Amino acid sequence: MKLSKIRSGVAKAEAGAWVRNLPIDGxxxxxxxxxxxxxxxxxxxxGKLIAELPKNERKPLSPENEVRISVELAVEALLIDWAKLEDENGKPIPFxxxxxxxxxxxPDIGHVLRNAVGLSARIVASQGEEELEADAKN
Structure with a gap:
């Protein structure tokens, strides 16, 4: 495997890409x-968020800490934008x-949205931006 291919994959993961047609109900x-x-x-x-926890709370993470860390990761390092997210009246919700x-x-929808962000981030990591953008155009 050429190093250039590895570098290309890393660059795609850093830049981000749109993920559509998520296989999650709703x-x-x-x-x-x-x-x-x-x-x-x-x-x-x-690593920083886990290191800030007391040692006895790091392994295993409590459900509360797991949620808190996953939200911070999504907001600060994964999620860049969204489209077609609307309120109950059909008005778009700006990112x-x-x-x-x-x-x-x-409490009602957070776990579904966290799963969607996590799945999308794994898709971008495995497929890369070019493949996702080509799929989006088809």
Whole structure:
């Protein structure tokens, strides 16, 4: 394998790409622009957030800490934008980090959105931006 191919994959994960047609009930219209799951910022932030926990809370992570860390990773290192996300009246919800944090922590829908961001980030990491953008045009 050529090193240039590895470098290209890393660059794609860092830049991010749109992911559409998520295989999650109720999210088939949602599009998320995310960076790859293991981008440099995500790896650094996850390590920092876990290191800030008391040693006895690091392994295993409590459900509360797991949610808190996954939300921070999504907002600060993975999620770049969204499209076709609307409120109950059909009005588009503009992307912002504050709105993302609010929705990702919502007790009713947060877990679904966190799963969508995580899945999308893994897709970008494995498929890369060019392949996803080509699929989106078809």
């Amino acid at each position: 999210l088939d219209d949602l599009a998320l622009k995310v960076r790859g799951a293991f981008n440099n910022d995500a790896v650094r932030l996850q 912002s980090k504050d709105k993302a944090r609010e929705l990702l922590t919502d």
